[in-house]
Amino acid sequence: MVGKKSGKALLRDEGLERTDNNMELSNWPQVPAINQKNYYTDYLKRDDQYLAFRFQNEENRNQMAKTAKDRDRALAMAKANDLGIPEPEADGDGDTNMEDSEEAAAETAGSKVIVIHVGSQNLRIGLASDALPKTVPMVIAHKSTTNEAEDHEEPYPKRQKMDDGSEMEPEKQFGPEFASQYTTMCAELKTHMRQNKRRTLPNSKEMVINYNRRTVPEPISEHNDPLRVDWTELSNPPPEHIAGQPALRIPDESKPRYKLYWPLRYGWCNERDYKSKRLMFLDFSLILEHAIQSQLGLTSKKEWPQYSCVFVIPDLYEKAYVCQMLEMLMKEFAFARVCFIQESLAATFGAGFTSACVVDIGAQKTSICCVEEGMCIENSRVNLKYGGSDVTETFIKMMLYDHFPYADINLWRRYDYLLAEELKKKICTMNEASVSVQVFDFHLRVAGQDTRKYAFKAYDEVHLAPMGFFQPSIFDNSLKIKDRRTLISPSVDIYDGQPNDPTSAAQSEILSLVAPPTASTQVNGDSQSSTLDVQSTPSRSQPVNALSRVQELEATTPRSSVAGSPGPETVGTPQAGGGGTSGGSQAQNAPQRRVPTVEERDDIVPVYPLDKAILTSIAHATRNEERKMRDFLGGIMIVGGGSQVNGFHAFLEERLQALRPGFAKEIMIGTPPRDLDPQVVVWKGASIFGKLNSTNDSWIGQLEYDRLGHRLMAYKCMWSY
Template sequence: MLDAINPPTSPPYDSGANTPLLSSQADGIPPSDPVQPPAISLDSPSDTTTSSTSPQTQQQQGEDDDPALKRHKPGPVAGKKPSAEALQRRKEGRIKAAATLAQNLAKTGIGRFETENGFGLTSVKTIPLINQKNYFTEYLKKDEQVGFIRNWRHERALQQKLKKLKQDQAAAQGQAQSQGQTPGVLTPLNGAGDKKGEIRNFDDFNLNEIEAEMKKEMTAEVVVDDDEDDDEENETEEIREEKAKIGEDVIILQPGTRYIRIGKATDAVPMVVPNVIAVRKDGKVPKTDEIMPARQLDDGDGDIVIDEDFDAQKAVMTKDFRARMRFYKRRVLPNSRETVSNFNRKREPEKIHDHNDPNKKEWIKGEKEFYVGEDALKLVLNDGWVLRHPMINGNFNEYSYDYESREEVLGDLANIIKVCLEQLEISNIPKLKVMLLIPDLYDKSYVETWVELLFKFVGFGRVGILQEAVAATFGATASTACIVDVGAQTTKISCVDEGMIINDSRILLNYGGDNITETFIKLTLEDQFPYKDINLIDSYDWELAQELKEKFITFQDADIAVQLYDFYMRHPFKQTEKYEFKVFDEVMLAPMGLFFPKIFQLGKKKPSIPNYHASAVSNKLTVDRLFPKSLDQYTSKPNNPSSKSQEELRRQLNYCDLTDEELLLKLTGEEIPKDATTEGDERLYDVPLEKAIIESITNAGLSSDLSKIKKYYDNILIVGGGLAKINGYDLLLTDRLNIWRPKILSTSALGDIVAHLNGEVKANTAKRQALIEEAEQKIKDSLPPEQQQALQADQQQQQQQAEIELPEETIEKINNETELKLDIEYIDELIEKNGQHLPVTILPSPREFDPSMITWKGGSVYGRLKVVNEMWITQKDWDLLGSRCLYYKSIFNY
C-alpha cells in the first residue's frame, strides 16, 4: 500500500515558475500530472493560515476525483496502523520537500527577512531622556556660536593665509631670479625639508578658497591685521605703506538735519553738503501765503511787533543781560534801541547792478531730474520744482507735506549720498564700508532704516554704527568728557567715560542753531529791520538770515554797542539790493535763547508742523507717521533707549530748580511730586542748556562713580555748529553753570554727602520696621487666646509671618516718627571740612579745528582702528538676522 502524500510544514508559495515534483510523492503517480500547490492570498495572515492547515484535505479531495489514483491506490486496511518505517519515510519526505521549496523560493527572491532588511518603524529618532537637574547648555553663550562672527574669523584667517602665501611666493621668485632660474617657475629652495620653499605643496592651505581669492584679489591690496607684537623697528616699507592705506575703503557718514558730512576715513576734512534736494513735481506747485516769523503792525506808530509772549520773554532776557553788563562794568546807553529803530525805519535799499555785485550768485535753471546741496539752493524754483528737506529735528521728515511715502524720503537721502560719492570720485560702492554716526539717545527705527537705506538704496558692502559722543571724544583726543552737541535743530548732551557713554546722562533738547536764526530775525524786525518782507519759509530769505546770524551774533559783551552793518539781498527774479541797518543787543540776546529757550516759542508749534522750508501748502487732513515706532515684539511696547536725565527733565524735576531739602531727597532716591506735563509731546524744548548740562553730569556721577564728576566738569566739550562757532561762548557758558549749579552739587564732598544720606535712610528704614513689628505684637497680645492660636496655626502652615492690618492712626503715627529729617547744618559742615569747589572748564577745539567737524573727524579716527573689523555688518548678515546684527556688532548695548 502506498503511503499518503503529506504536505510540507511550511506554507506553500507560488513562485511564478514550474515547481518540480516533490520527492515524497508515491511512485505510482504519473509524472505528467503534478500536484499544484494552492494559491496564496496576501490579503491577510488568516488566509495563509487556512491554506497551510488544510493541504491534506485538499490532497485527499484530489485523489478521490482522479480515477487513475483510484485504480492504483488500494484502500486502507481497517484497524491496521502504519509501520514505523513508513512514518519515518513520510517525515524525511516532508523535510526534503520543505528544503526544496525554500530553495526554489530563494532563487526567485521571495522570502521573509524580518531582522535583515534594516527598515525602521519610523524616521523620527527617539530622543533619549535626560536628567535636567544635571543638564546645562552653552547655546549662543559664546561668540564662536554666532554665524557672522564665525564668518568674520574665517575671512580673517583667509586673509592671513593669503598674505603668507604672497610672501612665500615673492621670496621664492626672488631667490629663483638670484639663482638664474625662470621667475615664473616655483621650485623648492632648500630641498624637501625646507617648508618655506615648498611653494608647490599646498596641503597646508584650502585651495578651493585661496586660489579663487587670489585670482580676484591678486592685483588689489588686501588689508591684513598686523600682529600687535611686531616691532616697529623691523617694519618694512611695504608694511608702512599698507598701514597708511588702512581706511581707504571706509566711508564716514554723519547725517544731520542741516548738513551731511561724508568722506573717506583717510581724508583730512569731510565734504559738507546741505541736506536738501530739489525735485520736479507734476503740475503747478501751490505756494503758501504764510509768513515766518508771524508779525503785525502796531496801531499807534505802525512799527512791527511780534506778540506779547515774545515781548515778555525778551524783557526777562534783557534784564539778565543788563545785570551781566553791570557785573562786568560794561556801560549800556539807555536810548540805544530807540537810536537803532529810528535809523532802520528810514533806510531804503540801494539797487546794485550785476557788474557791481561783489559776490554775484550764479542761478541754475532746471535741466536735470533733481539737484542736491548747493546746486539745489542755487536753483531757480519756478513752477514744477519743489525744495525738500528729508530730515528734521534729527530724524526723518515724515510729517512734511512734501512727502507722501517713506520711499520718497529714503530716495532723496540716497540720491544726496550718491551725488556726494560721485563728487568725491568714489566708485565700486559694493566693496566699500561705511561707518554711520548715530545720535546718543537714538531711535531704533531711525537707525535700522538708515542701515537698510545704505544697503539697499545706496549699495554699500558693509555697514557699522557708532554713537556721535564717542566719536567726538576720539576727535578731541579725550577719554573722559561731557559732550555738548548743539546742532541746527537739536542739542544733545552725554557724558563719556573711557569710550563708553553713561546711559543715564543722555539728554536730547529740541532746539538749536535754527531757532537762534529765527529769534535773531524777530529781534531785528522789532527794531524796524529795513527788509520788512523777509520770509523764512522762502529758501532765499532763509539763506540770507543764516548769513546774517553767522556774521553778526556774538557772546562778547565788550562788543555790544550800536553797530552799523550792511548786507545784499539776492533773488533770481529781482535785482540785487543792498541794505544798511544798525543793531544793538540783538546780536547777543538771540544766542542767549539757549539759556532762555522759552523765547523760541516752541510750545506753540506742534511737532507735526514742518520746519520753515515747507514749500507746499498743507494738503494732509491727518498727520500720519511714515516710519512706525520701534516696538518690542513680545510686549508691543516702545523699546527705544531711555535715560534717567531725559525722563526727569520731562517731568520738570531738574536739580537746579529744587530746594536743598528736595535736592537731598532726590539724591537719596525719594520720589518727588511730579508736575503735569503735556501728554503726547515727547519733545524737550523748555529746559535751559546750562541746567541740562548740570543734570547730565550729576546723573552720570550717581550712575557710575561720584569721583568722576570733577573730570566731567573739567572736560566740557562743545561741538556742532550751533554754539561753538559763536565768539565768546566759553566764558558765558562757564558763568551760567556757576550761577545755576547748587552748592551741594558743586563740591567735591558730594560722595560723603550721599554716603551720609544713605546711612540715614538705612537707619530710618530699620526704625520703621521695628515700630511696625512692635505695633503688630501689641495687636497680637490683645487678641483672645483662640484667635492667637488660629493665627499661629496659619503662620506655621504658610511658613511666614502672618500680616496684621494696622489701623490708620498707627500708620500715621509711625510715618510721623520715621519721617526722614535732613540736617542741613551738618551737610554744610561736611562741605566746609571735606569739600572743595569744582571748577568748570570748557575745552577749546583741538588744533583750532572746526568744531562742527570734530565728530566726523573722530569717526574717521575710529574707522581706522583694528576693533572696527568686528563691527562690520554685511548684506548677508542683515538679510538673515536684521536688527539683531546691531545687537551683536555694536560696541554699546543696542
C-alpha cells in the first residue's frame, strides 16, 4: 500500500512546482476591473473640462486683469498729479487721456466687427458701428461664350406655342391652369369689392386689353433721356469676373459675353446652375470679398485678421451650409472671431422687441418664427419657398395675359429683369381702393439702342399678383427643387447616420398638408390626428400631435381636415397644396395625407398660404396656452423687402381676423419702430448683437477652430445646434 504523498511531493512529481524567479510578467501597472455595480466618473461633466469654456474663462480673467491694471495706473497718475510730479505726456491731463482711451475702446468694439446678412437676391454688409448697411446684389458675372438669355431658348416667363411654332394668343400662352386660376381670382376680387361697396366698371378688362393692343412705343434719343443708364464698361483686357451691381449693368450683347450666376436661390445653395460645389462656394467668397473691399474700404487682406464677423443664418438652416460658411470665414477671410445669429432673433434685436412672431418676406423665401425672451421657439419655425421675385414673375404673366404692349419681355435678360422689378415696386398694391383702370408708363433702356417709352393700362393685375402670397398655387413652382441635393448632401449624425438638420413641428405639418396624397383611402375623424405625429429635432423632445393641438385650440373655428389646405373664404378658390375644402363629406372623402419622411422632405416644395402658415407657426409655439396665443397674435412683425407692397399689412391683418374671428381684437400687424427700413431690420439686429462683447459667449476664435473645427458650434450657439 502506497502511502499518501505530501503536497510538496505532489508539486515535484506532477511538475506543478513553480520554478521561475517570482517576477511579474510585465512591469506595466495592471488596472483592476471596474466594479460595474458602483462606479462614478466626472468626465465632461463640468464646464471647465470643455476647451471652449476654458478659453472663455481665460479671456474673462485676462480682461479682469487688464481692467485692474488700468485702474491701478489711473490711481497712480491721480496721486502723481496731487504731488505735483510732471506727467510723461505734456499734451493733456490724465482724465482726458482716460476718456479718450475709453472712447477709442468703445469705438473699436463696433468698428472692428463686420456684419453680413446674405440673401438670395441681395447681400447686406457693413460695420457694427454703421447706422445702415450697404446693399449689394448677390450675383457674379463670369466670362462666357453666351449670356443667360442665349442659354435659354425659351423666354421667361415660359410661353406655350402652337404645333407649327407660331405664337399663341396671350390668353393661351401660359396654359389652361393659369388661365383658370387667374380668371377665378379676378371674379373673386370683383365680388369682394362689390361687397365692400367699391365701384367697379363692368368692362374694365376690355378697356385694358383694347388700350394695350393699340399702344406703340415712343422712341427717345439717348441725349434726350435724363435718366439714361450708365452701363458697365469693360476694361482691356476684360476681367474674368465682375461682382455686385456692375454685373447687372453689363450689356447683354457685350464682347466678350458674360453670364450671371446667383450662388443662393430660394434660400438654398444654387445646385441647379452650378456643376461643382467648389465653384459655387468660390463665387460666394468672391462676392463677399468684393463687397468688403468696395463697400467697407478694406482693400488690403492684411487688415482682415483684425476684424470679427457676425454672420446671419436662417432659422431652419442646413448644417452643411453653416459649416461651410464657418470654414470660409475662418480660413479664407481669416477673421479673428466669428459668431452666428438666426434671422428672426436678429429681427427682434433690431426692433427692440422681447417677443414677437417674426414674418420675414424676402425675394425668394419667406420665414416665420416666434421668438420669446431671446430664443427662437423651435417648433414654430416655418420656411416657405416664395417671395417678392414670384410676385414679379406673376405680375408680368398677368400683364402679358392682358396684352402687355412690350410682349417680348424676357426676364432672362438683365434689363428686362430690372424693368420688371421696377414696375412691381411702382405699381403693385394690396389696397382695394387703388384697384381701378389706370394708365402707367415706363422706359425701356437697352445698351446701344434708343430709349423706348411705353404706355399701358392695368386694372386688377396690380392687386392679384401680390395676392399670390395667399394663393401661392398661382406661382410657378416647377423649378424650385430642381437638382436639389445633387451637389450638397444633407448633414447626418456621426453615430446613427440619420439626417440631423433642424426641423420643426410647424414645418412638418405644412409639408404633410402639401405632400402628394397616399392611396385613395378614406379618412375619418378618429384617424386624422394620428397622421401628424411629428417630432422636433435636434432637441429630442417628446412627440407633438400638431393637428390635434391646433383643433383643440380652435374648437370654435372651422378648419380643414388633413386632406388639404384650410377652406377658402369663397367657393372656387384655388387651393395651395392639393386643394381640399373644409367641411363635411368633402373632407371625409378626401385622400389621406401622410407625414413625409426626412428623405422625402427634399422632394416637396414648401409652398403654403401665408396667413395660414402664420397661424400654424403660432399654434405650435403656444401649445394650447391662450395667453401666449393672444400675445403672439398681437405681436406679429413683418420685415423683409417683399413686405413693402402698399397696403400689405392691413390686408394681412384683415385675412387673419377673418380666419380667427375669436381673436380679431388681439390681432395686430406691427412694423419696425423708428421708421426703420424693413429690409435692414435683421442686419441692424445682428449689428447690435455684435456689440455685446461683454455678454456674448458665441464668438469662435481662430485657436478654438483650429483645434475643434465645426464641433464648436454645439457649445457656442445660443440654441440647440
